Amino acid sequence: MLPDRKMYGLLNRPQSKSGFKPLPVVIIGNGPSGICLSYLLSGYVPYLKRHSIHPHPILQRKLEEAPDISILDQSIEGSMITLSRGDWMGLPDLPFKDWLKQKRRGLRNNRATAEDIAQYYQHYVMKKGLQKNFSCDTVVTSVKKVSAESISNHAQKDLQESSDSLWNLNEKSTEVFQVDGFFKTVKGDKEPFSIYAENVVLATGTYDGPTWLGVKGENLSYVHHQLSALEEAVKNIGVMSDPVLIVGAGLTAADAILFAHHCNIPVIHVFRRRVSDPGLIFNQLPKMMYPEYHKVHQMMKEQSAACAGPYECYVSFPEHHVLSFGKDKKCIIQDKNGYQKAYKISMALVLTGSNPNLSFLPNNGMDLAMDSDQPVNPKRNPIDVDPFTYECTQEKGLYALGPLAGDNFVRFVQGGALAVARSLLKKANKNPP
Incomplete structure (x- = not known):
């Protein structure tokens, strides 16, 4: 062990x-x-x-x-x-679906949230x-390789006399990693630590760092860069509300669309690529293995602004990008030919990566x-x-x-x-x- x-x-x-x-x-x-x-x-x-x-x-x-x-x-x-x-x-x-059933919540009828997933991981660690x-509450500030010559005599001795260690260090090298950081105490203080690891x-x-579009108004309070913001806002947004703008064509954006669709929240979906672009993640996923994401891909293809489809409360804008966000919650988007459109939205989720x-x-x-x-x-x-x-x-x-x-x-x-x-x-x- x-x-x-x-x-x-x-x-x-x-x-x-x-x-x-x-x-x-x-x-x-x-x-x-x-x-x-x-x-x-x-x-x-x-x-x-x-x-x-x-x-x-x-x-x-x-x-x-x-x-x-x-x-x-x-x-x-x-x-x-x-x-x-x-x-x-x-x-x-410990299958996630089995754990979710124990909470008496089936995936078929109630889509798992980010909070569910976080609780599952916490439960797993305890189980x-x-x-x-x-x-917990530990921050690593530095990881670097150090030699025996650069550390204390006591540490050198430990490196050389690790007879009860499970590891066989290279006799020609006593280089190890020095890991520095601090942990937060109950009182909120920061206590430093420095340890060595082979x-x-x-x-x-x-x-850690969501990608921003770099457009005007992106720092306004209704513009968010985390999926959790939608989960928190869902109690104040409904089918009669102005639509939620979702920017991006990756799996996180797809998660946001699925969550909004489940909650009957109208969605405007803006992304730069063509729906048929081979680089689009949905075109790389096996349909049988990822049916939910395949459904989002279908929505992107069949429910565009130029062609009405069978999906309510959703419209896609392929090959579009955001130009700006206004204080009045109006968002201006532009297509590949330079044609601009303005939409009133309730909130924006920029989910273009991190x-x-x-x-x-x-x-x-x-x-x-x-x-x-x-x-x-x-x-x-x-x-x-x-x-x-x-x-x-x-x-x-x-x-x-x-x-x-x-x-x-x-x-x-x-x-x-x-x-x-x-x-x-x-x-x-x-x-x-």
Whole structure:
């Protein structure tokens, strides 16, 4: 068992360079990626589920060859991500739909909200006994690699005499990661900490910095950049209200449309691409696997301003963009030919993507990206990782999970976490717990 749980105890008292042994791994982030990896590093061992069928025939045959051997111990051909065919929002061994049914709320009749999903993840951590691995209200301000020469004599001794460690450090190198930050006390004070780790996993997600359009009036109070704003406003908006403007053609925008459609809220949907554009995410998703998103794609095609369709309370404006937002809640949009239209709206949701906050890494993590001259972006420029281990190609011992590595679906998180867990266990030169 990998003692990532040690981090919790260390962060519950002020830290300094006082000679603590380096931790085997520190996971930064408390979203689905970090939770799933913590689960796999806490003694839960994945095996092939009896009578289950994987849609990839080669993987199915490979798994059936050794059903009694943990997947962590098997050599799987192809990227580990292909194993992650889990439920839509689910984590291992507790399907999201099953949990939601326990709340007596079926997905068919009542669409899950962001609050539901957050509660599910919190419940998962408690149910699986993982809370000891997490340190809440903790902010990491710096992650850097340091050598034995740059740290205290006590820490050097710990690095060299880690005989009871699960890990075999490279004899030629005693480099470790120094993780600095602070945690917030009950009184609101900030208490600093500084710890060392042999491996660090980046699982912070990408929702720290929503993308702005950069147009006039975007800072007005009725213009929002988070889906949660619609969920909070729904009690004041109804079928007779002015429509909600949704800008964007990604999955978050689709979630907003589905939520509004369920609540009978009228929607104006503006996006720059053609509906048939191959780069549009909906044209890349299997219809059978993502029926709800396929429905949104149908609405975008069949219910445009130029062609009335069967869907009430919704109209799409492909190949349009927003020019400005007015104080009178009027929004001006423009098509590709320069023709402008004005609409009175109740609120606007600009959901055109987001960027991670990697300010705690040298050069904001740009040196780790596929294109090191550009900022890290989950869609266009993710962190460059080994597809079999998710270890950063530019920094050994540093891993990236989830959207940071280009995995923008929660259902793919399990495969990435499995790859990282397998790599860490291999480094530890130990059998899985």
